[in-house]
Every structure is written in C-alpha cells, then in structure tokens.
Amino acid sequence: MGRWEPNTEQRFLVAAIELFGEIGFERTTVAAIAQRAGLTARTFFRYFDDKREVLFKGSEQLQQTMVEALARAPLDAAPLEAIGAALATAGEFFNDERRPFARIRYAVVAANPELHERELIKMATLSGALAQALRARGVEEPDASLAAEAGIAVFRIAFAQWVSEAETRGYGEIAVESLARLRKLTAR
Known part of the structure; x- marks a missing residue:
C-alpha cells in the first residue's frame, strides 16, 4: 500500500463515500476505507479523527x-x-x-x-x-x-x-x- 501517494485525502473521501453508499455507514470500517483507497488505516488517521469526519470535511x-x-x-x-x-x-x-x-x-x-x-x-x-x-x-x-x-x-x-x-x-x-x-x- 502506498503511503505517500498524491491526493491521499481525496482518495480516502472517495473510498469512504463509495463504501457508505454500498454497504452503509455502520458497516463501513476505517480499515475498509483504507483498503479501498489503497492506503493504510494509520494514514487515514493523519487526515481524519474517525469515519464521521469524512462526511463533515x-x-x-x-x-x-x-x-x-x-x-x-x-x-x-x-x-x-x-x-x-x-x-x-x-x-x-x-x-x-x-x-x-x-x-x-x-x-x-x-x-x-x-x-x-x-x-x-x-x-x-x-x-x-x-x-x-x-x-x-x-x-x-x-x-x-x-x-x-x-x-x-x-x-x-x-x-x-x-x-x-x-x-x-x-x-x-x-x-x-x-x-x-x-x-x-x-x-x-
């Protein structure tokens, strides 16, 4: 997984919203968002406190x-x-x-x-x-x-x-x- 790839924040946003739409907010995990984005969960937390923050960015x-x-x-x-x-x-x-x-x-x-x-x-x-x-x-x-x-x-x-x-x-x-x-x- 690439950690320092360009557009990291945007990749997390797109991955999260896709997953929210596909499987719902409750069933979506940070690990799943990170995997979909091709990044790590640790990197996710550099940009967002939690998955709710994606919706209010x-x-x-x-x-x-x-x-x-x-x-x-x-x-x-x-x-x-x-x-x-x-x-x-x-x-x-x-x-x-x-x-x-x-x-x-x-x-x-x-x-x-x-x-x-x-x-x-x-x-x-x-x-x-x-x-x-x-x-x-x-x-x-x-x-x-x-x-x-x-x-x-x-x-x-x-x-x-x-x-x-x-x-x-x-x-x-x-x-x-x-x-x-x-x-x-x-x-x-």
Missing part, C-alpha cells in the same frame, strides 16, 4: 466562504439580500462535481441519528456565524439572528432539492429561487 471552508460573501455584499443591502449573497456563493461550493458525493452523504446523514444531530449542530454553527457577520454590518438583534436562521432554512431546503435524483439545476440557482419564495411568503 469542508464544513469550515463552506462557512468561511459564505461569511465572506455576506461581508462583501453591498453595504446598503437588506439583511436577507446579504444572506442571499452567501447562499449564492454556496453554489460555487456545491458544484456538479460534488453532487454524487452530496447525494450519498445526505442519505447517510438522514439515516443515522448521531450524524443527523451533528448536521444540526453544523447548521446552528453556520447560522451563528452568519448572524455575527450581519451584526458586524450593523444589523441589530433579533433581526440578525432571524435573517440568519431564515437563511439556514433556505439553505437546508435548497440542499435537499439539489441532491434529489431528478434535479439538474445548480445549488445557487435553487437557493436564490427558494429565498425569493420565502420573501413572497412573508410579504402576504
């Missing part, structure tokens, strides 16, 4: 990308417009190349209560970061938290749509459309 990067997009929104943008900028930028993160991985990940997380709980914590953390970015723009409470939570609701609904088998549109397009629908609903 990139969360910090996504959060940073969204917070930066919100901060770059025009200063006169309403809070939901700034949230819209963050959601649209998430579309760059959730590209067509990531969709197959995201579909399996979505199913695995939904089927496992422990992973689902972790996903909810991730969403709460993202909401807090977006609310903080809105406060830094001068949006006061409770408006900053309301806008951030609404953005997370849109994020989750758009993501569920994006990973559905029949969906072909990009995540950013779906998210922006979903935010527009929310605005219509609240204007009634």
Whole structure:
C-alpha cells in the first residue's frame, strides 16, 4: 500500500463515500476505507479523527466562504439580500462535481441519528456565524439572528432539492429561487 501517494485525502473521501453508499455507514470500517483507497488505516488517521469526519470535511471552508460573501455584499443591502449573497456563493461550493458525493452523504446523514444531530449542530454553527457577520454590518438583534436562521432554512431546503435524483439545476440557482419564495411568503 502506498503511503505517500498524491491526493491521499481525496482518495480516502472517495473510498469512504463509495463504501457508505454500498454497504452503509455502520458497516463501513476505517480499515475498509483504507483498503479501498489503497492506503493504510494509520494514514487515514493523519487526515481524519474517525469515519464521521469524512462526511463533515469542508464544513469550515463552506462557512468561511459564505461569511465572506455576506461581508462583501453591498453595504446598503437588506439583511436577507446579504444572506442571499452567501447562499449564492454556496453554489460555487456545491458544484456538479460534488453532487454524487452530496447525494450519498445526505442519505447517510438522514439515516443515522448521531450524524443527523451533528448536521444540526453544523447548521446552528453556520447560522451563528452568519448572524455575527450581519451584526458586524450593523444589523441589530433579533433581526440578525432571524435573517440568519431564515437563511439556514433556505439553505437546508435548497440542499435537499439539489441532491434529489431528478434535479439538474445548480445549488445557487435553487437557493436564490427558494429565498425569493420565502420573501413572497412573508410579504402576504
């Protein structure tokens, strides 16, 4: 088994998600992931604390990308417009190349209560970061938290749509459309 081969982390990610899809999360072991990747379990632990981490890799990067997009929104943008900028930028993160991985990940997380709980914590953390970015723009409470939570609701609904088998549109397009629908609903 090659230990210092290129793309080690990506090889682990691909191997893990393939196994999660084939035999399920619970039945997949780190040893099986390492074997599928052509690497060692010891090397796996240089990149991930455990097999759950494979599913949450990139969360910090996504959060940073969204917070930066919100901060770059025009200063006169309403809070939901700034949230819209963050959601649209998430579309760059959730590209067509990531969709197959995201579909399996979505199913695995939904089927496992422990992973689902972790996903909810991730969403709460993202909401807090977006609310903080809105406060830094001068949006006061409770408006900053309301806008951030609404953005997370849109994020989750758009993501569920994006990973559905029949969906072909990009995540950013779906998210922006979903935010527009929310605005219509609240204007009634």
